[in-house]
Amino acid sequence: MATQHSRSAARLMMAPAVVLLLGWMLVPLTMTLFFSFKKYLPLRGGDLGWVGFDNYIRFIDSSAFWPSVQATLVIVGGVLAITVVLGVALALLLDQPMWGQGVVRILVIAPFFVMPTVSALVWKNMFMDPVNGLFAHLWKFFGAEPISWLSEASMQSIILIVSWQWLPFATLILLTAIQSLDSEQLEAAEMDGASPVARFGYIILPHLGRAITVVVLIQTIFLLSIFAEIFVTTQGSFGTRTLTYLIFQRVLESQNVGLGSAGGVYAIILANIVAAFLMRIVGKNLDA
Amino acid sequence: MGRITLDKVTKSFGATEVIPPLDLTIEDGEFTVFVGPSGCGKSTLLRLIAGLEDVSSGQIRIDSKDATMVPPAKRGLAMVFQSYALYPHMSVRKNIAFPMKMAGIDEAEQNRRIEAAAKALNLTDYLERKPGQLSGGQRQRVAIGRAIVREPAAFLFDEPLSNLDAALRVGMRLEISELHERLKTTMIYVTHDQVEAMTMADKIVVLRAGHIEQVGSPLELYHTPRNLFVAGFIGSPKMNFIEGPEADKYNAHTIGIRPEHITIGTGDGPWSGVVNVSEHLGSDTFFHIHNTGLAETITVRADGEVGFRHGDRVTLTPRSDVIHRFDAQGQRIAA
Numbered sequence: 353m354a355t356q357h358s359r360s361a362a363r364l365m366m367a368p369a370v371v372l373l374l375g376w377m378l379v380p381l382t383m384t385l386f387f388s389f390k391k392y393l394p395l396r397g398g399d400l401g402w403v404g405f406d407n408y409i410r411f412i413d414s415s416a417f418w419p420s421v422q423a424t425l426v427i428v429g430g431v432l433a434i435t436v437v438l439g440v441a442l443a444l445l446l447d448q449p450m451w452g453q454g455v456v457r458i459l460v461i462a463p464f465f466v467m468p469t470v471s472a473l474v475w476k477n478m479f480m481d482p483v484n485g486l487f488a489h490l491w492k493f494f495g496a497e498p499i500s501w502l503s504e505a506s507m508q509s510i511i512l513i514v515s516w517q518w519l520p521f522a523t524l525i526l527l528t529a530i531q532s533l534d535s536e537q538l539e540a541a542e543m544d545g546a547s548p549v550a551r552f553g554y555i556i557l558p559h560l561g562r563a564i565t566v567v568v569l570i571q572t573i574f575l576l577s578i579f580a581e582i583f584v585t586t587q588g589s590f591g592t593r594t595l596t597y598l599i600f601q602r603v604l605e606s607q608n609v610g611l612g613s614a615g616g617v618y619a620i621i622l623a624n625i626v627a628a629f630l631m632r633i634v635g636k637n638l639d640a
Numbered sequence: 641m642g643r644i645t646l647d648k649v650t651k652s653f654g655a656t657e658v659i660p661p662l663d664l665t666i667e668d669g670e671f672t673v674f675v676g677p678s679g680c681g682k683s684t685l686l687r688l689i690a691g692l693e694d695v696s697s698g699q700i701r702i703d704s705k706d707a708t709m710v711p712p713a714k715r716g717l718a719m720v721f722q723s724y725a726l727y728p729h730m731s732v733r734k735n736i737a738f739p740m741k742m743a744g745i746d747e748a749e750q751n752r753r754i755e756a757a758a759k760a761l762n763l764t765d766y767l768e769r770k771p772g773q774l775s776g777g778q779r780q781r782v783a784i785g786r787a788i789v790r791e792p793a794a795f796l797f798d799e800p801l802s803n804l805d806a807a808l809r810v811g812m813r814l815e816i817s818e819l820h821e822r823l824k825t826t827m828i829y830v831t832h833d834q835v836e837a838m839t840m841a842d843k844i845v846v847l848r849a850g851h852i853e854q855v856g857s858p859l860e861l862y863h864t865p866r867n868l869f870v871a872g873f874i875g876s877p878k879m880n881f882i883e884g885p886e887a888d889k890y891n892a893h894t895i896g897i898r899p900e901h902i903t904i905g906t907g908d909g910p911w912s913g914v915v916n917v918s919e920h921l922g923s924d925t926f927f928h929i930h931n932t933g934l935a936e937t938i939t940v941r942a943d944g945e946v947g948f949r950h951g952d953r954v955t956l957t958p959r960s961d962v963i964h965r966f967d968a969q970g971q972r973i974a975a
Contacts, residue, residue: 536721536722537726537727540719541738542692543717543739544738545739546713554738558727559729
């Protein structure tokens with residue numbers, strides 16, 4: 353099949369896609385790097401020339417930097433923990449034969465189809481509003497003082513909203529993994545005297561290892577850059593300013609493109625550090 | 641000890657009755673084979689004994705204790721599955737240790753039993769490997785090892801050789817038979833392959849549509865099949881069945897004659913026909929004879945040296961003392 357001729361033809365035909373993707377990645381990256389070495393204030397004089405590493409030093413010296421890194425990692429870690437644990441539990445439940453299985457499965461996936469902005473607004477106004485929200489009513493019903501979620505428990509609220517969005521994704525992938533488990537293995541374990549808990553711990557969970565790895569890696573990529581949920585709820589206040597949100601504030605609220613670009617480069621570095629750690633911890637599950 | 645008794649056991653899936661009321665006793669130390677065509681309920685029967693399926697009615701007794709409602713792990717039975725069902729993320733050692741670990745047997749005893757099983761099954765060099773790195777035969781042996789270390793009252797095998805190639809199958813067949821000789825434990829073995837049944841069993845149970853057609857030793861079944869189904873199922877190549885005037889001569893609706901009980905030649909003979917296909921196995925040759933006027937094809941088993949070709953006219957002489965007679969209902973007519 354793969355003769356010299358067909359191989360060069362294949363390269364030729366792949367070339368447009370590769371060039372497009374490369375351009376798509378390289379142009380913004382180059383521009384970010386370019387601006388990060390400039391003092392560029394669009395509303396206050398525009399391009400004010402090269403400043404070397406000034407932006408980088410200012411960004412990291414800012415009192416907001418380390419808290420934002422911490423907030424980012426807390427949100428990513430919290431959402432990952434919740435979605436993986438509940439995802440495994442839900443997948444186990446949905447794997448059981450039950451009446452109306454098809455409908456239930458679609459309902460479970462539904463949150464994933466809701467746009468982040470919309471779901472965050474729904475949570476903010478319908479559930480978490482301290483006066484009219486459903487939670488407030490629930491609290492009042494039990495005679496408790498309603499919590500103003502987004503200011504008193506801002507971090508937990510955002511983790512809750514984002515987890516709700518990503519739980520279907522985790523559930524779906526873990527459910528397909530559970531369904532691919534050979535039922536004879538479970539029966540063998542049952543014959544071997546393993547209790548349901550032992551069967552879960554020794555057979556099902558190791559079988560899910562690879563799927564969990566996929567969930568963790570993919571979710572991390574997307575969670576490092578969550579923005580809409582913060583933008584429409586807390587606007588980065590109450591300790592919910594992530595690195596992404598900090599960059600947004602530097603560029604659009606402070607109108608400092610150079611400083612924001614330097615932050616963008618830090619965000620790339622942070623993403624790579626997290627990715628390297630993850631690959632170390634869970635990547636071995638993907639081999640063999 | 642491992643005497644297993646099934647008393648009027650039935651099994652239904654919804655409205656479909658898979659096993660109609662069935663009685664069967666498997667004596668301690670016996671190698672019993674359930675054999676039958678696919679879908680005859682033999683695997684279901686094994687799973688009922690194992691406890692992986694619940695009986696719809698009736699009673700299962702193991703060593704005269706009622707085990708009908710006992711969970712699988714407490715029945716003291718070990719099962720070897722068709723897919724082997726090894727735990728892919730555990731090493732061979734951990735696979736074999738798993739049932740002992742679940743039973744809370746102490747480490748030293750675990751290791752002693754693992755070493756003994758590994759030695760008996762030629763797995764000593766593979767203990768640290770994962771199942772994925774083993775060949776089919778080795779995986780099969782790991783599955784057997786995992787069953788042995790539990791020291792069960794009986795072993796249950798669910799078509800354990802059907803995923804192996806022909807050469808390995810013959811080897812494993814021998815190994816399982818040897819294992820039975822050594823352990824003297826009750827074994828129940830499910831297969832659709834009558835050769836496995838004939839070669840390994842002390843007792844064969846022939847099943848069709850959940851019914852027991854006949855129970856007996858391999859040679860009993862071979863010499864005195866109770867009906868047409870058993871006669872056709874046991875023995876290879878299949879028994880020839882002849883109806884019509886030829887059967888009337890023997891006062892039977894159908895007569896059966898095994899291919900090995902017919903002599904092929906060119907001289908005088910009661911039957912004659914034309915060779916269609918001849919299958920040479922080296923030791924034996926199977927001739928498929930057409931145009932006999934008796935049945936569509938008569939199969940004859942002859943010595944490997946006999947060399948008739950396609951189209952040759954031959955005569956056939958049956959051994960009249962081993963002709964099986966059956967009535968219109970397909971039941972055997974006693975001699």
